[in-house]
Amino acid sequence: MNAVIGSDVMRVLIVEDEPVLRDGLVDLLRGAGHEVEAVGDGASAAKLGVEKPFDMVLLDLMLPKLDGLEVCRRLKTARPALPIIMLTARGAEEDKVRGLRTGADDYVTKPFGVKELLARVEALARRAQASHVDPEVIEADGCAFDLGRCVARRDGHEVVLTAREAGILRWMYRHRARAVSRAEFLEQVWGVPGTLETRTVDMAIANLRQKIERDPAHPKIVVSVKGVGYAWGAC
Numbered sequence: 001m002n003a004v005i006g007s008d009v010m011r012v013l014i015v016e017d018e019p020v021l022r023d024g025l026v027d028l029l030r031g032a033g034h035e036v037e038a039v040g041d042g043a044s045a046a047k048l049g050v051e052k053p054f055d056m057v058l059l060d061l062m063l064p065k066l067d068g069l070e071v072c073r074r075l076k077t078a079r080p081a082l083p084i085i086m087l088t089a090r091g092a093e094e095d096k097v098r099g100l101r102t103g104a105d106d107y108v109t110k111p112f113g114v115k116e117l118l119a120r121v122e123a124l125a126r127r128a129q130a131s132h133v134d135p136e137v138i139e140a141d142g143c144a145f146d147l148g149r150c151v152a153r154r155d156g157h158e159v160v161l162t163a164r165e166a167g168i169l170r171w172m173y174r175h176r177a178r179a180v181s182r183a184e185f186l187e188q189v190w191g192v193p194g195t196l197e198t199r200t201v202d203m204a205i206a207n208l209r210q211k212i213e214r215d216p217a218h219p220k221i222v223v224s225v226k227g228v229g230y231a232w233g234a235c
């Protein structure tokens with residue numbers, strides 16, 4: 001029996017380096033009615049997972065390039081509400097604990113049955129939906145940001161944000177009493193050392209402003225603070 005979560009189609013990212021298992025998971029989730037993308041290494045997963053607004057991630061622990069724990073940490077930094085299920089061949093208790101500590105929401109040990117996995121996906125989707133009763137919505141100057149869903153609404157237009165853009169807005173809003181430095185953005189939103197190239201932050205914020213500040217008559221959502229970085233400009 002195919003299990004579709006209510007009538008909701010989810011966008012699922014599958015991260016698994018074993019091709020046969022990866023293809024099997026893609027078929028399984030597509031068969032259950034979901035939109036699926038799949039990658040085979042951790043670096044691609046960390047990149048794609050913050051660029052696109054996925055609703056769930058199935059994440060292998062042992063991966064080339066970047067291990068699953070680090071991928072999980074980066075995705076959860078950019079999108080705390082993103083549901084993540086860790087998949088692993090290891091059954092050791094300490095691995096389970098480490099996975100959950102980095103923010104994974106659930107844990108499935110290989111080999112797993114198809115029914116078990118779909119049941120876990122369904123249960124986690126229900127939990128995530130229930131927690132959306134208290135959505136991450138910020139309203140400012142006629143602009144509404146639904147950060148959990150990575151959407152901005154202004155003057156009747158809906159704009160899709162990347163998970164990283166939602167992460168930038170979330171961090172600025174939480175710390176709206178002060179300016180945020182480029183190094184802090186890199187550490188907190190990108191999950192990389194703040195000593196790296198800071199143009200990355202400027203480019204990302206320029207793109208974000210193009211999306212959300214199209215009408216010059218509106219107050220700025222993001223303001224530049226000379227010599228420091230950026231601050232939340234709306235009330």
Ligand code: CA
Pocket residue numbers: 016017018060061062063
């Ligand atoms: Ca693996």
